[in-house]
Amino acid sequence: MTHETSTYLPPQPGPAVRGTVILLPGRGEHPGVYERFGRRLASDAYTVHVVDAPASTDSKNLRDQVAALASNAVEPVILAGSDTGALHALALVTAGKVDVDGVLLAGTPGASAASSAFDALDGAGEWDQELALRTSCPAHRGRLTEDAEFARGDLFEPVPEQLSALLHLEDADFEAVTGHVLVLHGGSDLLAPPALATALAERLPRRTVALVRNAPHDVLNDASHRSVAAAVVQWLEALRTGAPSAPIVEYA
Numbered sequence: 001m002t003h004e005t006s007t008y009l010p011p012q013p014g015p016a017v018r019g020t021v022i023l024l025p026g027r028g029e030h031p032g033v034y035e036r037f038g039r040r041l042a043s044d045a046y047t048v049h050v051v052d053a054p055a056s057t058d059s060k061n062l063r064d065q066v067a068a069l070a071s072n073a074v075e076p077v078i079l080a081g082s083d084t085g086a087l088h089a090l091a092l093v094t095a096g097k098v099d100v101d102g103v104l105l106a107g108t109p110g111a112s113a114a115s116s117a118f119d120a121l122d123g124a125g126e127w128d129q130e131l132a133l134r135t136s137c138p139a140h141r142g143r144l145t146e147d148a149e150f151a152r153g154d155l156f157e158p159v160p161e162q163l164s165a166l167l168h169l170e171d172a173d174f175e176a177v178t179g180h181v182l183v184l185h186g187g188s189d190l191l192a193p194p195a196l197a198t199a200l201a202e203r204l205p206r207r208t209v210a211l212v213r214n215a216p217h218d219v220l221n222d223a224s225h226r227s228v229a230a231a232v233v234q235w236l237e238a239l240r241t242g243a244p245s246a247p248i249v250e251y252a
Contacts, residue, residue, distance in 0.1 A: 005065070006031035008038035008048040018045040019236055020073035022066055022100075024053040026083020026107065026218075028154030033147070034082075036140075037220050040229040046236060047074060053085045062088060063097045070100055076239055080104035082220055083155075087163040094166065096176045102239050103177065104232065106184045107217045108200060109159050110167070110192045130155055133191050133216055137223040155191070155217075167196070171203045180244045181207040182235045186215035186222065208235065208245050 010017055021041060023034055031050035038048040049069050054062055070077045079100045081089035086105040092098045131141045133155065144150050158164075181204045185197035194211055201207045210231055215222045222228065238244040 004031070005052070005069075006035065006038065006050040008035075008042040008050075010042050010045045010047065015045045017047055017074040019076045019078065019240065020047045020049070020070075021078045021080055021104070021236075022069050022073075023048060023050045023104075024062070024066075024079075024081040024085030024088050025050065026053070026081070026085045026109070026155075027157060028151040029082070029085075030149055033144070033150065034220065036225065037229060040226070041233065041236075044233045046233070053081070053088050059088060059091065059097075063092055066092060066098050070098060076101035076236070078102045078104055078236065078239075080106065082106040082218065083109050084159055084163060087159065087166055090166055090177075091163060093177050093179070094169070094174060100179060102179045102244070103181045104184065104235075105181065105197070105200075106220050107186060107189065108183070108192060108197050109217075110164075110196045127152060134218045135222050136214075136216060137221060137225060140218075140221045140225075167200060169203075174204055177204055177206075179206070180239055182232070182244070183207055183209045184219050184228070184232070185209075185211055186217055186219045187211045187213045188215060189217045189219075191217045206245075210235075 025031060025033060031052055034050045038050055041048050051065050066079060077100045079089045079093060079098060086108040089103055090105060093103055135141060183197050183201040185194050187194055198209055201209045212219045212224055212228055215224055219228055235244050238246060238248055
């Protein structure tokens, strides 16, 4: 099923728009799943477009959608993705198919299926297991449970080979990723251990790594979603200064 792009605009009248985030959801998700995150960033004067990402690796339509949104967007323009959406975002930027100022990779998945993670939660029903892997937030669990358009079980489908191949590229293949990258990952992600994200980050020329303590796979929609959204805004604000790896506020 294809869903329309969800757009969250800063309230007007209000401050001038400070930038644009184009977000690609992951397995089983659709744009509406990120309403809370989109509204949070919009309240800080960032426009957020959540674009339905294809389950397959045929990304021509996705590329055209992202390119069209980016061409009319207030800069800086960030291409973000969660789960396989993160790999779609990385694929578009690595191939030089879209021109953006930065990339946000949240919950980047590994190449293997979720069987080991599924086994680690033995004793619960399949839906309860999926929820436990995705999020610890009671409100988001309830939202997913009541969402008739959410594709249950897709999280246990293997990542398409062309996307998972991105995890094994040579360092030189990432030279096209000239913008800054924020790698955001759950510190307790059973589906994709944090070591996978940090290993990928080490091969990106300009990156910042942020691990969210005790968070499972969906770091953007977990119980710590307020802190995570605030961290994303802080990175966006630093990106506007040209130095996203240097926090604006430092604790003594």
